[in-house]
Amino acid sequence: MTGVPEGGSESVTLDLLKHKMAEFAKERDWERFHSPRNLLLALVGEVGELSEIFQWKGEVPKGLPDWKEEEKVHLGEELSDVLLYLVRLSDICGVDLGQAALRKVELNAVKYPATGCKETSSKQNQKTSNFTDDTDTIIIIIIPPIYNDLPCVHLQSLSVKRLTCEDFFFLLCHLILEGFGVVEDNPKVNVTVGA
Structure with a gap:
């Protein structure tokens, strides 16, 4: 793995992240540790770290207008950790995460039709x-x-x-x-x- 793309010129897809994570693990001989259980537990740990960021802030408005830039950078790092573990877990489990997510959106649209979801x-x-x-x-x-x-x-x-x-x-x-x-x-x- 050569490193982080410069200037964000590379288009990011779930497939790209999946390949980068597989390459990252292979280069470090970490594949042997990447069982579904281990990855899930690591994912839960990262969700905990993400939760800590919001723990004492109460409700925050969209766009986080009152947050300092370093807080937003930290948030991006923790969100990325969650995403990367999720992508790696889905890859190890043989689940096409993109297709599964699209299917879930379609199922939710049937389960929660727009006309019935406008209740208080x-x-x-x-x-x-x-x-x-x-x-x-x-x-x-x-x-x-x-x-x-x-x-x-x-x-x-x-x-x-x-x-x-x-x-x-x-x-x-x-x-x-x-x-x-x-x-x-x-x-x-x-x-x-x-x-």
Whole structure:
């Protein structure tokens, strides 16, 4: 790898980044360390570093008008780390990231049509927060077996009349935020941890 392009004259594509990252790893004999798990953990670490930049700033306006130039440069570096690990991870996993992203945009357009997404956020929150209106008590059993040194969570729901994907996603997020404990603000949700 010869280095960084001068003056930004080179057009940047995901394919170019993929090849540069592969070459970078090969030149350093790092390919042996670039397993999907290792790359994912490195990516998560970089997302943490990116998050630190915004941690105490509260909401910031688009374009970051109040930021110093060195803060914007630092932000660009951390965004780049996240992007580069993501590109490398997708390459190692054999996923065409560009095509996968385009497909996801198309799926989201079907899932969230423009005509139905113009509700206020309070209406949307009401829709997703009333997930047990048509259900009996939901019992979630979380069984964490160990597989390749990574905990795997199995969810089993009982006594459910209707649970849509959106409702399940909301419930899962709720459980994660509550640290897999009992979701106290909803008496219809009962969480059991065990084997």
